[in-house]
Amino acid sequence: MTVNPSFATEPSPDGLRLRLSGRWTISAPGLEGQADALLMAAPARRHVIFDLSALAAMDTAGAWLIDRARDAAAKAGAETMLEGATSAYEILLQEARYRDFEKTEPQRGSALVALLTKVGLTAAGVADDLYSGMTFLGQIVSALLRIARNPARLRMTSVVFHLDSFGLRALPIITLINFLVGCIVAQQGIFQLQHFGAATFAVDLIGILVLRELAVLLTSIMVAGRSGSAITAEIGAMKMREEIDALRVMGLDPVEVLVVPRFLALLIALPLLTFVADMAAIFGGLLVGWAYGGISPEIFLGRLQNAIALNTFLVGLIKAPFMAGVIALISAVEGFAVQGSAESLGKRVTASVVKAIFMVIVIDGLFAMFFATIKY
Amino acid sequence: MSDKAPFPNAQDAIAIRVRGVEVGFGSRLILRGLDLDVKRGEVLGFVGGSGTGKSVLTRAILGLVNKSAGRIEIFGQDLDALPPRERQAVERRCGVLFQQGALFSGLTVLQNVQVPMREYLNLSQGLMDELARLKIAMVGLRPDAADKFPSELSGGMIKRAALARALALDPDILFLDEPTSGLDPIGAADFDELIATLQKTLGLTVFMVTHDLDSLYSICDRIAALADGRVIAAGTVAEMLANEHPWVRSYFHGKRARRLSPAPQPARS
Ligand SMILES: Nc1ncnc2c1ncn2[C@@H]1O[C@H](COP(=O)(O)OP(=O)(O)OP(=O)(O)O)[C@@H](O)[C@H]1O
Numbered sequence: 001m002t003v004n005p006s007f008a009t010e011p012s013p014d015g016l017r018l019r020l021s022g023r024w025t026i027s028a029p030g031l032e033g034q035a036d037a038l039l040m041a042a043p044a045r046r047h048v049i050f051d052l053s054a055l056a057a058m059d060t061a062g063a064w065l066i067d068r069a070r071d072a073a074a075k076a077g078a079e080t081m082l083e084g085a086t087s088a089y090e091i092l093l094q095e096a097r098y099r100d101f102e103k104t105e106p107q108r109g110s111a112l113v114a115l116l117t118k119v120g121l122t123a124a125g126v127a128d129d130l131y132s133g134m135t136f137l138g139q140i141v142s143a144l145l146r147i148a149r150n151p152a153r154l155r156m157t158s159v160v161f162h163l164d165s166f167g168l169r170a171l172p173i174i175t176l177i178n179f180l181v182g183c184i185v186a187q188q189g190i191f192q193l194q195h196f197g198a199a200t201f202a203v204d205l206i207g208i209l210v211l212r213e214l215a216v217l218l219t220s221i222m223v224a225g226r227s228g229s230a231i232t233a234e235i236g237a238m239k240m241r242e243e244i245d246a247l248r249v250m251g252l253d254p255v256e257v258l259v260v261p262r263f264l265a266l267l268i269a270l271p272l273l274t275f276v277a278d279m280a281a282i283f284g285g286l287l288v289g290w291a292y293g294g295i296s297p298e299i300f301l302g303r304l305q306n307a308i309a310l311n312t313f314l315v316g317l318i319k320a321p322f323m324a325g326v327i328a329l330i331s332a333v334e335g336f337a338v339q340g341s342a343e344s345l346g347k348r349v350t351a352s353v354v355k356a357i358f359m360v361i362v363i364d365g366l367f368a369m370f371f372a373t374i375k376y
Numbered sequence: 377m378s379d380k381a382p383f384p385n386a387q388d389a390i391a392i393r394v395r396g397v398e399v400g401f402g403s404r405l406i407l408r409g410l411d412l413d414v415k416r417g418e419v420l421g422f423v424g425g426s427g428t429g430k431s432v433l434t435r436a437i438l439g440l441v442n443k444s445a446g447r448i449e450i451f452g453q454d455l456d457a458l459p460p461r462e463r464q465a466v467e468r469r470c471g472v473l474f475q476q477g478a479l480f481s482g483l484t485v486l487q488n489v490q491v492p493m494r495e496y497l498n499l500s501q502g503l504m505d506e507l508a509r510l511k512i513a514m515v516g517l518r519p520d521a522a523d524k525f526p527s528e529l530s531g532g533m534i535k536r537a538a539l540a541r542a543l544a545l546d547p548d549i550l551f552l553d554e555p556t557s558g559l560d561p562i563g564a565a566d567f568d569e570l571i572a573t574l575q576k577t578l579g580l581t582v583f584m585v586t587h588d589l590d591s592l593y594s595i596c597d598r599i600a601a602l603a604d605g606r607v608i609a610a611g612t613v614a615e616m617l618a619n620e621h622p623w624v625r626s627y628f629h630g631k632r633a634r635r636l637s638p639a640p641q642p643a644r645s
């Protein structure tokens with residue numbers, strides 16, 4: 001039968017008798033309230049008897065709470081006694097006896113100091129990131145040099161495997177988004193320019209915008225989200241399970257084994273993806289120009305030939321390997337920074353994607369300034 | 377001994393009943409029609425070679441791997457047939473110590489122990505803190521381990537912390553997957569003693585997978601041996617010692633076993 005925990009107070013000749021009854025178990029409803037009441041009831045007298053003969057059940061939580069009351073009574077100067085406890089209860093009361101756990105209070109400082117500390121740490125974190133990024137770049141370069149001297153060290157299988165997952169498997173989504181963006185740019189271009197009777201100039205707009213900026217930018221952002229997160233998660237999970245340490249003690253350089261193949265795969269995959277993205281976006285523009293702007297494919301291609309030169313195309317493509325390098329670098333650094341917990345893995349993957357996308361855009365801006373300066 | 381909460385088959389003396397269970401991965405059958413009874417209030421030691429499927433059986437009983445045939449009852453209730461709420465009620469009566477600990481890596485030891493309390497009970501934070509610290513002390517961890525994260529613990533400390541979490545709700549059945557591996561002999565003996573004490577005082581039923589002959593001799597009421605996907609022998613230590621099956625013979629009469637216990641004490645009553 002389920003009986004809620006309770007107790008009755010009876011005055012006894014020289015003190016107090018507490019008759020406990022019901023189930024004093026952790027899942028019994030109202031256990032905590034009864035235990036607190038018991039704690040209040042106990043101390044006032046000289047003799048306190050805890051009568052357990054009517055107890056239906058007790059577990060470690062119940063034992064702890066009963067012993068807590070007994071301990072409080074004893075501390076208040078009462079003589080405490082147990083009555084009617086079976087030997088099992090006695091063992092349990094001993095095993096789960098009350099003890100004072102010194103509270104480890106978290107230190108609380110002023111909110112202002114905490115805020116300033118956080119700001120400072122974040123600022124220092126940026127410097128740290130820069131430093132660890134550079135260190136890592138150095139390690140990758142030295143690993144690459146070692147491989148260049150002894151090409152047999154290159155893990156070709158791994159490179160091909162990652163080329164497949166970063167490149168080939170990204171192809172459908174990258175083609176699709178660039179195709180759609182090509183369509184959108186064409187539609188907006190034609191719509192806005194036809195006010196000036198210059199709808200065909202939309203072709204120039206599409207050609208230049210897509211080839212110089214949009215295709216490489218969208219592809220890099222997609223790859224940062226898709227492959228950068230995968231790199232961080234893979235390396236981070238290996239770090240968590242001490243697999244990286246296992247590599248080290250086997251005399252293998254984790255950078256050479258894990259990072260270089262991914263780095264090379266991205267370096268090859270991203271320019272190829274960018275090329276496909278260029279084509280997809282222009283094809284999208286061509287279709288919309290034809291269907292919506294009434295620009296026939298012959299006219300479109302003819303205008304395109306006039307509008308762009310080889311350099312327009314190269315400006316976009318030359319950025320791709322830099323984007324790839326920065327994505328690989330950031331995601332590997334973040335992967336190696338993972339600590340023991342799953343939470344830290346999640347944080348690092350997020351940081352990796354955010355930082356990589358941010359850096360991709362920064363690099364694109366730097367290139368824009370550079371090409372503007374050299375008038376290319 | 378405390379009487380147990382009411383169950384439909386409260387008079388049933390069998391806590392876990394396994395009948396004809398088959399579990400396979402791909403085309404490989406690991407358990408082939410396994411039968412096993414764990415009696416209420418006993419400590420059952422489960423032995424078997426590495427990779428024979430001890431952990432798989434534990435997971436099957438807990439409903440963590442799918443079985444292709446057979447029936448498993450906990451306290452007379454078939455978990456597969458229960459509606460979710462009742463299933464949960466049975467599950468919260470089970471405490472599990474996984475072979476690898478399976479502590480939540482983002483939580484401290486103290487928070488790990490509190491997870492089941494927080495989910496199932498309505499206790500104040502103060503009491504939960506105290507009860508969790510009690511459990512941590514009972515399994516033999518130092519108080520300062522409470523605020524550590526799992527990645528900061530040693531192998532043996534992980535085992536203890538995982539036991540503290542398994543005990544958080546004072547379960548009726550405790551599943552232990554190699555609890556004493558990775559513990560020093562003194563720690564392992566303490567561990568055994570704690571399990572025995574809880575079994576005696578709380579009427580705990582313990583299903584313990586172990587390779588530790590000391591544990592088998594000192595706290596197990598019965599032992600079951602697994603080979604070829606079936607329980608090939610089950611009984612008290614004395615019965616196992618008398619068993620003629622070649623694997624059981626080599627297990628209990630091997631070099632290590634002889635060195636450990638030339639004259640095994642009779643099984644505890
Ligand atoms: N998720 C899984 N997928 C495929 N095979 C599995 C899986 N889990 C376990 N196995 C296989 O099932 C078999 C039994 O594994 P199990 O973990 O139960 O062994 P065990 O008896 O607990 O061994 P040990 O004493 O070493 O812990 C092994 O051969 C293992 O390879």
Ligand SMILES: [Mg+2]
Pocket residue numbers: 430431432475553
């Ligand atoms: Mg196992």
